[in-house]
Amino acid sequence: MSEHSIAEPDADGQGDVVLSATDVTVAFGTKTVLQNLSLEVRRGEILGFVGASGSGKSVLLRTVLGLTPKRSGTIRLFGEDVDKMSDAERVRIDMRLGVLFQHGALFSALTVLENVQVPMREYLDLPARLMDELAMLKIELVGLPPDAAYKFPSELSGGMIKRAALARALALDPDIVFLDEPTSGLDPIGAAEFDELVIKLRDTMGLTVYMVTHDLDSLFTACDRIAVLGQKRVIVEGTIEEMLKSEEPWVKSYFRGKRARQLDLSART
Numbered sequence: 001m002s003e004h005s006i007a008e009p010d011a012d013g014q015g016d017v018v019l020s021a022t023d024v025t026v027a028f029g030t031k032t033v034l035q036n037l038s039l040e041v042r043r044g045e046i047l048g049f050v051g052a053s054g055s056g057k058s059v060l061l062r063t064v065l066g067l068t069p070k071r072s073g074t075i076r077l078f079g080e081d082v083d084k085m086s087d088a089e090r091v092r093i094d095m096r097l098g099v100l101f102q103h104g105a106l107f108s109a110l111t112v113l114e115n116v117q118v119p120m121r122e123y124l125d126l127p128a129r130l131m132d133e134l135a136m137l138k139i140e141l142v143g144l145p146p147d148a149a150y151k152f153p154s155e156l157s158g159g160m161i162k163r164a165a166l167a168r169a170l171a172l173d174p175d176i177v178f179l180d181e182p183t184s185g186l187d188p189i190g191a192a193e194f195d196e197l198v199i200k201l202r203d204t205m206g207l208t209v210y211m212v213t214h215d216l217d218s219l220f221t222a223c224d225r226i227a228v229l230g231q232k233r234v235i236v237e238g239t240i241e242e243m244l245k246s247e248e249p250w251v252k253s254y255f256r257g258k259r260a261r262q263l264d265l266s267a268r269t
């Protein structure tokens with residue numbers, strides 16, 4: 001990871017904060033899923049977000065995206081408090097967010113090209129030809145062959161579906177993309193290629209990436225920083241080196257348990 005350009009730190013050494021959650025609490029009825037959770041995502045970084053199954057990773061993602069209401073706390077996107085935005089401001093902010101939901105979630109009745117154009121149709125008013133050109137650029141950007149544009153999701157491999165979903169997430173040239181378990185279901189080679197693509201996009205476009213993942217390889221090779229969700233909040237935050245030193249029981253068994261044993265920091269380029 002050493003050659004990756006982590007966000008340029010500013011005067012306080014923290015980098016420019018794209019997303020911050022402060023003391024966020026989310027509950028469903030009497031069940032509290034997140035309690036006083038705080039987290040920051042800095043411009044240009046790839047943040048890996050991990051936690052046990054059912055710990056609330058998707059709930060946090062949905063809360064940040066405004067799809068699930070919070071009970072209390074503050075969420076700021078690009079420095080702006082989401083609760084204080086007008087509807088028009090929220091739309092303007094939403095256009096700067098790209099999302100790749102778990103399992104790709106492409107529309108099965110639409111071709112790849114049409115899928116990539118869905119956000120364009122929702123937010124922009126562009127001539128059809130221009131939308132075709134823009135969608136083709138995104139399809140190329142994620143490494144799909146041009147003929148994939150005219151295929152339906154059922155005609156694509158798992159890896160191609162992830163790339164098509166990423167092309168759709170990039171449709172509006174977002175500043176930050178949220179990836180929910182992007183490498184799940186891919187074989188190790190496909191997963192490694194997807195990680196390389198994410199790193200390339202960050203390096204070339206200055207994209208900020210928030211990646212929910214269970215994939216230890218992704219955490220080792222792609223992520224600049226990792227945040228661990230446990231006990232309804234972020235319990236540990238830091239680099240992979242810091243994860244490997246942590247004595248927090250869940251972090252220790254996750255990063256230094258049997259599955260992690262073969263992963264070797266020296267293997268990182």
Ligand SMILES: Nc1ncnc2c1ncn2[C@@H]1O[C@H](COP(=O)(O)OP(=O)(O)OP(=O)(O)O)[C@@H](O)[C@H]1O
Nearest residue numbers: 028029031033051052053054055056057058059060
């Ligand atoms: N709409 C909802 N109503 C009630 N409970 C919910 C709702 N959405 C999520 N939950 C509960 O919140 C908890 C956290 O779920 P979430 O899907 O965020 O976990 P996760 O960390 O993303 O898990 P996984 O790694 O398995 O995807 C679970 O107990 C889930 O049942």
